[in-house]
Amino acid sequence: MFTPKISQAGWTRRTPVLRQLALSACLAVAAASLPTVSHAEAPLQKVQAPGWYRMMLGAFEVTAINDGTVDLPVDKLLHAPPTTIAQNLKKHYLAAPLETSVNAFLINTGSRLVLVDTGAGGLFGPTLGRLAAQIASAGYKPEQVDDILITHMHPDHVGGLSPEGKLAFPNATIHVDQADRDFWMSKANMDAAPADKKGFFQGAQASLSAYEAAGKLKTFNADGEVVPGIRSQATHGHTAGHAIYLVESQGKRLTLIGDLIHVASVQLESPQITIGFDSDEKQARAQRLKTFQQLAKEGSLVGAAHFPFPGLGRLRSTGKGFAWEAVNYSSQVK
Template identity: 60%
Template sequence: MKLASIAAALAVAFAAPAYAAAPLAGTNAPGFFRIMLGDFEVTAISDGTVDLPMDKLLHQPAATTGKELARSWLNVPLETSVTGYLVNTGGKLVLIDTGAGNLFGPTLGKLLANLKASGYQPEQVDEIYITHLHPDHVGGLAANGKATFPNAVVRAEQHDTDFWLSQANLDQAPADSKGFFQGAMASVAPYASAQRLQPFNAGVELTPGIRANAGYGHTPGHTTYLVESKGKKLLLIGDLIHVGAVQFDHPEVTIGFDSDSKTAAAARLKTFQAVAKDGTLVGASHLAFPGLGHLRSAGKAFDWVPVNYTQLR
C-alpha cells in the first residue's frame, strides 16, 4: 500500500465518531439481591444510601473514627446503606423494615421501587415486621397519609410502640428529637386506624419460620428476627451495628442514635458471639448493601465475611 493510501486510511479512522464518549450513565442497577434460605426466598431490598457524620455520631474520638474508616478506604461522612428484607415463606410474604420513605432526605426512599423491580408488588405483602420505629425503618410504611402496603398487617415490639407512639413522650422530647416521634406516628397511623397495627412482646414466633427476639438498647423495643427454614438460619439484626469498619473490631463503641448505649452494646456483643459460634447468616440494615454475611470471632473482635455472590437457578 502506498504511503498516501495509508495516511488517508488513518485520517478516516481518526475522524470516526468516538462512541465511548457517551454521557455518564450515573445510576446503578435496581437495588435487590436474592438468596434461598432452605425453602424460603429472601430478597435484600435497598432503600438507598445516606451520608452520615460518623466522626460525630460514634462515641469515640473523631480522629479515631477517621483512622479506622481510612483503614477500610472509607471517608467521613460515611455513605451508609439502608436495607429492608423481604421473606417469601411460601405461605406468606413478609417485609422486615420499610426504609425511610420521605422522612430522611432525597437519597433514600427507594425501597418501594426496588421491591417492584425485584418482581413483587406492595399489595402482595401480607405482614411487615419492624425492627424499631426510627424513621429510616418505618418511613416507607405510608405516603401522603395512606398505607403503602394496603393489605399488610404491621407488627412491632410493644416497648417500641409504647415509647414512640406516646403523645406524652413527644411533648417531653427535646426539639431535635421530636421528629423521630412524629415520623413514627405518621407512618403507622393508616395501619392503626384500620386495626392493622399489632404490637407483640419479644420472644414469640410471629409466623412459621420467623421468630422475634429482644435486641433492646438501640431503642426500648429494638427487635431482631430469626428466619429459619430446613435448618438454615438468617438473623436480621436491624441497627445492632451501623459501622462495620469500627464496630466489628470494637463492639463496645456505641452511636448517638442509641436510646440506651450500655444496653445496646451488650446486645450487640451477645448477638455477635452467638452467631459467630453457630454460623448463623446475618442481615444488617446499615452495612454495605446487601448487608448479608457471617461473623467469625477474632479474639475480642469479629471478622465480617460477606456472602458470596449467587445467581439463583
C-alpha cells in the same frame, strides 16, 4: 557504486504496487486532517442497577432490598475518639461522612410474603425512599405483602409504610414490640423530647397511625413466633423496644439484626463503641456483644440493616471484636 538494473517488464509489474503505496500515503495524510470521531462519546448514565439480591434459606426465598444510601457524619455520631474513628475508617479505605446502606428484607415463605423493615420513605432525604421501586423490580407488588415486621420505629425503618399518609401495603399487618409502640406513639414522650429528637416521634406516628386506625397494627411483648417460621427476640437498648428476627427453614437460619450495629468498619473491631442514635447506650452495647457472640458461635447467616448492600454475611470472632464475612455473590438463586 552498484546500480541495479530493472527491466521494462519488471517496472511494469511494480507500477501497481508503487501506485498503491502512494495512494495509501495520500489517504493517511487526508485522514489525519479530518476531525476525530469517537464512539465512546456517549452520555454518562449515572444510575445503578436495581438494588435487590435473592437467595434461598431452606424452602424460603429471601430478597435483600436496598432503600438507597445516605451520607452519615459517623465521626460525630459514634462515641469514640475522633482519631480512633478516622483510623478505622482509613483502614477500610473509607472516610466520614460515610455513605451508608439502608436495607430491608423480603421473605417469601411459600404461604406468606413477609417484609422486615420498610426503609425511609420521604423521611430521610432524597437518596433514600426507593423500597417500593426495588420491590417492583424484584417481581412483587406492595399489595402482596402479608406481614411487615418492624425491628424498631426509627424513620429509616418505618418511613416506607405510609408515604403521603396512604397505606403503601394495604393488605399487610404490621408487627412491632409493644415497648417500641408505646414509646414512639406517645404524645407525652414527644413533647418531653429535645427539639432535635421530636422528628423521630413525628415520623413514627405519621408512619404507623393509619395502620393502627385500620386495626392493622399488632404488638408483641415477649420472644416468640410472629409468623410461621419467623421469631422475634427482644434486644432493647438501641430503642425502648428494638427487636431482631430469626428466620428458620429446613434447619437453616438467618438472623435480621436491625440496628444492633451501624458502622461495620468501626464497630466490628471495637464493639464497645456506641452511636448517638442509641436510646440506652449501655444496654445497646450489651445486646450487641451478647448477640454477636452467639451468632459468631453458630456461624449462621446474618442480615444487617446498615452494612453495605446486600448486608448478608456471617460474623466471626476475632479476639475482643468481630469480622464480617460477606456472602459469596451468586448469579443463581440457591
